[in-house]
Amino acid sequence: MWNKPYTLKEGFAIAVGLLLTGLALQMMVGPLDWDIFAWPGNIAVLFGLIVVLIVIYLMRKRFYFCSFLTTMKAAVPAMLLAVVLTIVMGLTKQVPSDKNPADPIGITKMLSFWPFVLEYVWMTVIVGEVTIHQLVEFKRRRIPSFVSHLGLFIVLTCSTLGSADMKRLKMFCEIGKPEWRGLDAWNNVHELDIALQLERFTIDEYPPKLMMLDRRGTPQPAKKPDMIIADANGGRLGGWTIRIKKYIPDAMPVALSKMIGRMPAGMMANIRMDSLGMSRNKAGYIPSKTRGAAYAAFIEATHGKEKRSGWVTCGSFLFPLQMLHLDNNYNIAMSNPEPRRYASLVDVYTKDGKAEQTEIEVNKPFAINGWKIYQLSFNEQMGKWSEYSVFELVADPWQSVVYAGIFLLLAGAIGMFLTASTNKRKETQQ
Amino acid sequence: MIWTYFILFALTAVVLWAAGAFTAWKERRQVAIIFTVAGLMVFFAYIVMMWITLERPPLRTMGETRLWYSLFLPFAGVIVYGRWRYKWILAFSTTLSTVFVCFNIFKPETHSKTLMPALQSPWFAPHVIVYMMAYAILGAALVMAMYLLLFRKTDPTPKECQITDDLVYVGLAFLTLGMLMGALWAKEAWGHYWSWDPKETWAAITWLFYLVYIHYRRYRPTAYRPALWALLIGFCLLQMCWWGINYLPSVKGVSVHTYNL
Numbered sequence: 045m046w047n048k049p050y051t052l053k054e055g056f057a058i059a060v061g062l063l064l065t066g067l068a069l070q071m072m073v074g075p076l077d078w079d080i081f082a083w084p085g086n087i088a089v090l091f092g093l094i095v096v097l098i099v100i101y102l103m104r105k106r107f108y109f110c111s112f113l114t115t116m117k118a119a120v121p122a123m124l125l126a127v128v129l130t131i132v133m134g135l136t137k138q139v140p141s142d143k144n145p146a147d148p149i150g151i152t153k154m155l156s157f158w159p160f161v162l163e164y165v166w167m168t169v170i171v172g173e174v175t176i177h178q179l180v181e182f183k184r185r186r187i188p189s190f191v192s193h194l195g196l197f198i199v200l201t202c203s204t205l206g207s208a209d210m211k212r213l214k215m216f217c218e219i220g221k222p223e224w225r226g227l228d229a230w231n232n233v234h235e236l237d238i239a240l241q242l243e244r245f246t247i248d249e250y251p252p253k254l255m256m257l258d259r260r261g262t263p264q265p266a267k268k269p270d271m272i273i274a275d276a277n278g279g280r281l282g283g284w285t286i287r288i289k290k291y292i293p294d295a296m297p298v299a300l301s302k303m304i305g306r307m308p309a310g311m312m313a314n315i316r317m318d319s320l321g322m323s324r325n326k327a328g329y330i331p332s333k334t335r336g337a338a339y340a341a342f343i344e345a346t347h348g349k350e351k352r353s354g355w356v357t358c359g360s361f362l363f364p365l366q367m368l369h370l371d372n373n374y375n376i377a378m379s380n381p382e383p384r385r386y387a388s389l390v391d392v393y394t395k396d397g398k399a400e401q402t403e404i405e406v407n408k409p410f411a412i413n414g415w416k417i418y419q420l421s422f423n424e425q426m427g428k429w430s431e432y433s434v435f436e437l438v439a440d441p442w443q444s445v446v447y448a449g450i451f452l453l454l455a456g457a458i459g460m461f462l463t464a465s466t467n468k469r470k471e472t473q474q
Numbered sequence: 475m476i477w478t479y480f481i482l483f484a485l486t487a488v489v490l491w492a493a494g495a496f497t498a499w500k501e502r503r504q505v506a507i508i509f510t511v512a513g514l515m516v517f518f519a520y521i522v523m524m525w526i527t528l529e530r531p532p533l534r535t536m537g538e539t540r541l542w543y544s545l546f547l548p549f550a551g552v553i554v555y556g557r558w559r560y561k562w563i564l565a566f567s568t569t570l571s572t573v574f575v576c577f578n579i580f581k582p583e584t585h586s587k588t589l590m591p592a593l594q595s596p597w598f599a600p601h602v603i604v605y606m607m608a609y610a611i612l613g614a615a616l617v618m619a620m621y622l623l624l625f626r627k628t629d630p631t632p633k634e635c636q637i638t639d640d641l642v643y644v645g646l647a648f649l650t651l652g653m654l655m656g657a658l659w660a661k662e663a664w665g666h667y668w669s670w671d672p673k674e675t676w677a678a679i680t681w682l683f684y685l686v687y688i689h690y691r692r693y694r695p696t697a698y699r700p701a702l703w704a705l706l707i708g709f710c711l712l713q714m715c716w717w718g719i720n721y722l723p724s725v726k727g728v729s730v731h732t733y734n735l
Contacts, residue, residue, distance in 0.1 A: 052693075116693035123686045127679055134675040134714075137724040155670065203668065212665065250588050271586070382588050406591035407663050418665050438665040446667065447658075454654050461647035464640045 048108050055121035062166050063125060066159030075145060075156035078208050083441075086205035093201065097172045101180070113173045122167045129160045142229045168200045188459025195452025202449060206442025214420065215435045217242040217390070226437055237395035238415060240435065244389040247428040249381035251275040251293075252339050252358050256282045257367070257377050264374065274341050274378060284347045284370060295340035296332035297363055299325040304334055317363035328355050335429050336362030343368060345376060361426050380427070388419055388433040404435065415439050476527045477582055483520035484544075484575045487513040491548050491571065495564040498555060510552045510564060517545050530589040533602040534733045536717050537583040540574045542603060546610030547571040550641075554614060558637055566617035593733060597659035601652060608648030612684070612705075612712060615641035619705035622698075635698055638705070639691055646684045653677050664730065672722070673731035676715035683708050 045053055081089060104111040112118055133154035139146050145153040154160050175197050178190040213226030217240050224239035253271040256264040263269035264282050272279035278287040296304070300317050307315070317325075329340040338360035344353040345368060352370055358378040359365035367375040387405035392398070394413050404410050409418045416438045423430035490513030498506035521541055524532045532538040551567025554560060618638045622630045630638075656677070657667040668674060687704045694701075719725045720732070 116689050120686055120689050120693060123682055123689065127682045127686065130675060130679045130682065131711075133670075134672060134679055134719070135722065135724055137728065138670065210666075268583075383591060384589075385591055385594065407595040409662060409665075416665065436665050440666075443661075443667075450654050450657060450667070453650060457647040457650035457654075460650075461644055464643035464647070 050108075050112050050115075050117055052117050052121060054112075055117045055119075056125075058118070059121040059125040059163065059166065062162045063129075063159045066157070066162040069158040069162075070150050073158075075150050075153055076158060076161055078141075078156065078204075081205050081208040083209050086208060086442075090201055090205055093169075093172070097169065097176060100173060101176045113170055114177045119167075119170050119174070122163065122170055126163045126167050129154070129157075129163055133160070140229070164200070164204075168197065171197045171200065185463070188456050188463055191452050191459060192456030195449045195454075195456055198449030199446055199453065202442050202445045206440065206446065209441050211437075211439040213437045215240060215437055216432055217388070217435065218432045219243070219245065222391075222393070236415075236437070238413060238437075239393045240417070241391040241393070242388055242433050243391060243401070245386070245422060245430055245433045246389075247386040247422070247430075248384040249428065250384050252381040253379045254281065254286060254288075254341070254343070254356065254376055255379060256284070256370075257375050259373055271379075274339060278343075281345075281376065282374065284345045284376075286376065287344045287346075288341050289344055289353075290342040292329055292331050292340050294331055294333060294337035295329040295357065296334055296337050297322065297325040298327035298330055300363060301330055301332055301334070304332075316361070319364055322364055322366055329357065336360045338363070338427075339378060339381060340366075341378065343376065345370060361429065386419065386422060388435070390417075390433075390435075392417070414441065476524055479523075480520065480582075481579055483516055484579060487517040487520075488568070488572050488575060489513075490516065491564070491568040494548075494552070495568045498561050498564045501561060503559065506564060507552060507556060510548055510555075514545065514549055514552070521545065528587050530587060531599045531602075533599060534589060534593060535583050536720070537578050537581075539602060539606060539716070540578050542606040543610055543613075544571045544574045544578070546607050547574075547613055550607075550611045550614040551617075554637065554641070558633075560637070562621065563614070563617065566621065567614060570613055570617060590733065592663050592730075595659055595663060597655055597662070601655045601659055604648055604655065605652035608645050608652055609712060609716060611641055611645035611648060612709065615645055615705055616709040619702040623702045623706075630698055635691075635695070638702070639688075642684060642687055642705070646681070646688065649681055649684065653681060669730075671731060672719050672725040672729045673715065676711070676719055680708070680711045680715045683711050 045057065100110045100113065132151055136152055136154075137146075138154060139152050141153075141155070143153070145151070145156070150157045171193050175190065175193040178186055178193060182190070211228075211234075213228055213234055213236070215223055215226045217223045219242050222239050222241040224236050226234050226236055228234060252274045254274055255269055255271050258264055258266075263271075270279075270281050272281060272286055272288075274288065275291050275293075276288065278285070280286065297317060299321060300315075303315065304312065328342065331337075338357055340355055340357035342353070342355050344351065346352075347370075352368060354368045355366055356368050356376055356378045357363075357366045358380050365377065367377045369375055385405060387403050389401070389403050392400045392402060392410065392412055396413070398412065400412070402410050404417055404419045406419050409416045411417075418436040418438065419433070420436040421434040423432055490509050494506045494509035494513060497509060521532060524538075524541075532541060547567045548564070548571050551564050554563050615638055618634070618641060622634060622638070656674075660669070661667040683704075687701060687708060690704065691701050719729065
């Protein structure tokens with residue numbers, strides 16, 4: 045070993061050496077804290093890395109090791125070790141970034157595990173060195189490869205170094221109240237230079253489903269539960285034929301709706317119907333536009349000569365769910381509806397005087413002053429009657445650089461696709 | 475409801491593909507291509523019907539992604555066959571595709587129209603379809619590798635190695651496109667382009683591993699055996715990424731990539 049020219053053996057020796065060095069580091073200094081790369085640390089490290097890569101390149105003729113870096117014999121072991129460590133990561137449950145590793149070695153927090161970091165740094169160094177090499181000895185047919193290496197180098201360096209500058213905050217907004225404070229992962233409060241005021245929160249829902257539950261509340265059959273969509277005509281559930289006679293999307297128990305309107309609003313806000321009240325509600329359900337209305341259906345279930353009929357509802361914060369009792373073991377219940385789309389109409393204000401109204405929904409964030417505002421969640425107990433909306437505010441100053449890398453990689457992939465078979469044939473001919 | 479018709483369409487398609495494979499073996503090229511393309515059209519017609527009745531792209535559940543995989547495998551097969559005239563490739567792609575068709579026949583899923591808000595994005599269809607295409611092409615590469623390793627008694631010719639490499643190049647290009655589209659989508663939906671979610675971790679593993687193959691082939695073009703074995707391992711990693719992780723205890727309840735409920 046270590047006779048020039050090096051082979052895969054030496055490549056593996058270096059990669060394994062880095063692994064052991066990483067383990068030693070892990071034992072001595074503990075998991076790597078990425079926050080030390082916060083601005084301007086990250087730009088300094090990136091600049092330093094590029095200078096080192098160029099110096100190494102210039103030393104190619106002087107030191108064999110410097111030219112070895114751009115060979116497959118260095119690259120293949122580096123990638124393989126990175127794969128192995130990433131597989132370990134994929135097989136173990138990882139802790140969130142604000143927690144300490146859950147195991148003594150540190151593999152449950154792989155992103156801070158020194159061997160992992162060193163293997164990826166080693167791979168990045170090789171990618172960077174190859175990029176310089178392909179730039180210096182530029183060949184047209186190598187463009188896809190060059191673009192891919194350059195893109196990958198940018199993505200690897202800038203996404204990791206830039207992560208320390210990324211801010212992710214949660215903002216809880218109540219209807220009608222301006223909010224300018226956000227919570228980070230450690231629940232620290234941050235005052236921001238933008239404020240949100242929730243004007244309206246809307247949910248479109250898929251119609252709920254009817255299903256058969258056993259006494260423990262497990263949908264039947266347990267392996268693959270049968271369901272009927274509540275706005276259909278009916279169907280079969282566990283041997284029973286179900287007919288949906290009446291379906292009301294916004295329904296209110298008659299007993300409750302009689303109370304509404306006769307009470308002062310303040311008192312109404314605190315009223316809830318319990319199961320006793322529900323059992324006394326003999327008159328069923330009527331359509332209602334009142335807050336707290338929920339889906340209800342009048343159904344008829346038949347099984348041979350047996351026949352049951354009654355109301356089922358998924359309930360809301362105002363009144364509990366109601367099931368149709370079939371026999372001692374089974375009931376028909378209505379599931380909670382699943383959201384099809386939820387959105388918040390908000391006014392956005394910034395300290396520098398911007399004021400905009402916009403609708404934010406999942407997959408449609410709103411960007412302003414370096415922040416992206418995402419619809420995150422809402423009061424799920426209240427469902428469509430939720431009076432608050434939760435947003436996530438993300439600022440990632442390095443995003444545009446990383447995106448440049450991503451687009452280069454995309455271009456490289458397209459180039460690789462187009463030139464897949466032609467390139468190598470030319471090489472063989474040469 | 476439409477799922478009950480699957481068996482009719484699937485069997486017709488499989489019979490057509492099998493006929494294509496048989497005629498290809500008998501060196502009747504045009505007939506083979508016509509049979510295979512007819513099978514593809516039958517199968518695709520079913521997917522289109524499903525798309526229409528579900529009122530959403532049928533790409534959400536495992537069973538639905540298997541549909542696309544079963545479609546793209548013979549598709550990749552017929553392209554390889556049309557271009558390089560490998561008479562056995564259609565037999566292999568048909569067999570592999572049939573395995574995935576059988577999964578869907580014997581282990582059908584509940585199909586609902588529900589599409590959670592996170593999936594309602596213009597990125598949804600291209601991200602998953604490109605990935606399925608990549609998986610199918612790399613599946614074809616596996617078929618080549620298995621044939622060369624296990625069935626062929628003699629050493630592979632340079633042309634055969636070339637075809638295998640080309641499949642990996644094209645497959646990896648699709649894999650890269652799928653992964654990066656996923657990253658751009660994740661930024662819009664979840665606020666970050668890469669979060670090391672278990673699915674992302676395994677996507678990175680698969681991607682890096684096929685890169686190892688490419689680099690190794692350039693290092694030692696004549697040492698084809700380790701490279702062909704690598705394709706077998708790569709295919710296993712890929713299956714892990716696609717559906718294997720759903721069975722990993724470490725992933726249960728962690729991944730945001732689970733839409734099978």
